[in-house]
Amino acid sequence: MFYMFTIMTIHFVLFVFGFCVLIDIAHANRYTQNIDGKTKIMHEWVTLEYDFPSPMKRSLIDQKLLIPENLALFNMDGIRGRIFTTIGRTSKPGIPATLNTVVKRNGKSFLKPFPSLKLNRAEDCNSIQSAQSVKIDPNTNYIWVLDEGKVNNIRFCRRKLVIYCIRTRKEVFRHIFPDSVLSESSMLFGLTLDRDQGITRYVYVADSIANKLIVVDAVTNASWLFSHPSMEGEASAGNITVNGETIFSRGGINGISTTSDFKFVYYFCVASFKTWQIPTSILRNPSADSIAFDENVRMIGIRQHHAVSLTSGTRSFFFPALEINDIIKWDRKQDILIDGSEEVVNLRSLQRLSSSTALNFADGMHVDNGYLYFVTNKLHKVRLGNLDFTGDDGPNFTIGKIFVGEESYLLGTRPKSYKK
Ligand SMILES: *[C@@H]1O[C@H](CO)[C@@H](O)[C@H](O)[C@H]1NC(C)=O
Numbered sequence: 001m002f003y004m005f006t007i008m009t010i011h012f013v014l015f016v017f018g019f020c021v022l023i024d025i026a027h028a029n030r031y032t033q034n035i036d037g038k039t040k041i042m043h044e045w046v047t048l049e050y051d052f053p054s055p056m057k058r059s060l061i062d063q064k065l066l067i068p069e070n071l072a073l074f075n076m077d078g079i080r081g082r083i084f085t086t087i088g089r090t091s092k093p094g095i096p097a098t099l100n101t102v103v104k105r106n107g108k109s110f111l112k113p114f115p116s117l118k119l120n121r122a123e124d125c126n127s128i129q130s131a132q133s134v135k136i137d138p139n140t141n142y143i144w145v146l147d148e149g150k151v152n153n154i155r156f157c158r159r160k161l162v163i164y165c166i167r168t169r170k171e172v173f174r175h176i177f178p179d180s181v182l183s184e185s186s187m188l189f190g191l192t193l194d195r196d197q198g199i200t201r202y203v204y205v206a207d208s209i210a211n212k213l214i215v216v217d218a219v220t221n222a223s224w225l226f227s228h229p230s231m232e233g234e235a236s237a238g239n240i241t242v243n244g245e246t247i248f249s250r251g252g253i254n255g256i257s258t259t260s261d262f263k264f265v266y267y268f269c270v271a272s273f274k275t276w277q278i279p280t281s282i283l284r285n286p287s288a289d290s291i292a293f294d295e296n297v298r299m300i301g302i303r304q305h306h307a308v309s310l311t312s313g314t315r316s317f318f319f320p321a322l323e324i325n326d327i328i329k330w331d332r333k334q335d336i337l338i339d340g341s342e343e344v345v346n347l348r349s350l351q352r353l354s355s356s357t358a359l360n361f362a363d364g365m366h367v368d369n370g371y372l373y374f375v376t377n378k379l380h381k382v383r384l385g386n387l388d389f390t391g392d393d394g395p396n397f398t399i400g401k402i403f404v405g406e407e408s409y410l411l412g413t414r415p416k417s418y419k420k
């Protein structure tokens with residue numbers, strides 16, 4: 001009986017997960033301009049703006065249902081140049097949609113609610129309450145959304161993981177996080193996906209405030225957690241200074257990403273310079289305990305700067321370096337060659353990607369089709385509450401890209417060449 005149930009579940013998930021596969025994954029590079037390794041800004045805003053008709057915008061503003069100065073970009077992902085981005089609304093009113101795509105008209109960028117304005121409705125647990133992070137799986141054309149379940153400090157819904165098919169805008173899966181994996185203080189910030197036998201099956205979620213790593217198995221619809229001292233921020237590493245302004249954070253595990261052979265996950269905390277590695281074989285095992293975790297986790301090196309996100313391509317990992325307004329590339333494959341194997345690899349081959357560009361708190365990042373995409377959001381200013389809305393000091397939010405010649409780790413290790 002149990003066996004049959006399992007088979008049926010896997011069948012169901014296989015069906016669902018194979019439903020909206022993109023046909024042209026090995027598409028040609030759409031961006032032909034040569035950016036010589038320099039950053040190209042695709043979208044920028046002083047104040048974020050929705051793609052609503054003017055009368056609707058005015059009416060929303062009049063009713064305080066839209067408060068433009070409360071809008072701040074958090075995270076992003078993209079597929080074939082199409083951008084999806086999140087605006088956290090756990091603690092602010094006046095944000096009509098938390099998950100949006102970005103459209104451009106007459107040179108101006110606008111946010112367009114996804115899957116729809118209706119499915120962003122607060123108080124409706126069918127809809128998304130506060131999207132923190134998103135990940136797009138280019139194998140299936142699905143977007144995985146972490147929803148904090150809270151709007152303007154009111155918890156309307158349980159925290160959930162929802163998957164939408166981008167093409168049909170239909171929900172294909174949801175997991176409701178049970179109390180057993182959450183704490184009072186839980187804040188689900190980052191996520192990375194892991195593929196097993198050709199299925200994007202496991203999700204690793206960084207609970208940055210409760211200092212936990214939560215695993216969701218999308219085949220069994222179950223979740224479990226790991227905790228370890230490596231997931232806790234360090235008071236001695238809590239001061240983050242960006243462009244002369246300092247914020248203090250005790251933030252725990254936050255940046256997290258999987259390797260393109262799906263054998264390891266790397267992670268780090270906001271308030272720490274240490275970078276860690278754990279085999280996916282431990283994470284995937286629901287009966288592995290903290291002892292097994294402790295025996296298999298390994299510190300691979302100390303970074304020089306703070307970072308709030310981590311992503312990976314087919315060979316390298318990428319993370320911001322906040323104090324120097326840059327993004328760092330770690331050539332993991334190179335260091336595996338030097339050190340002999342991934343089990344003993346150290347953080348050595350580091351390279352600054354964009355030294356000439358003021359990045360201002362580079363946040364959510366993703367590799368797609370040769371480019372590293374990233375959000376800059378002056379989060380230190382949002383936190384300090386002195387974000388200047390006059391526009392004199394340049395854009396507050398940007399979505400940029402930089403050529404790195406790699407694909408998303410989710411497409412695996414097969415090599416592919418790019419033309420800049
Ligand atoms: C997973 O379980 C939750 C309840 O915990 C349920 O609401 C949801 O529909 C389930 N998802 C699937 C795909 O079965």
Ligand SMILES: *[C@@H]1O[C@H](CO)[C@@H](O)[C@H](O)[C@H]1NC(C)=O
Pocket residue numbers: 235236237238239248
């Ligand atoms: C962090 O900054 C505060 C305020 O400036 C200071 O008192 C504290 O000593 C700093 N901590 C560290 C570890 O540098």
Ligand SMILES: *[C@@H]1O[C@H](CO)[C@@H](O)[C@H](O)[C@H]1NC(C)=O
Pocket residue numbers: 045046047048387388389390391392393394395396397
């Ligand atoms: C954005 O930041 C610039 C400075 O970089 C400032 O002049 C502008 O007023 C800010 N606008 C918003 C909406 O934050």
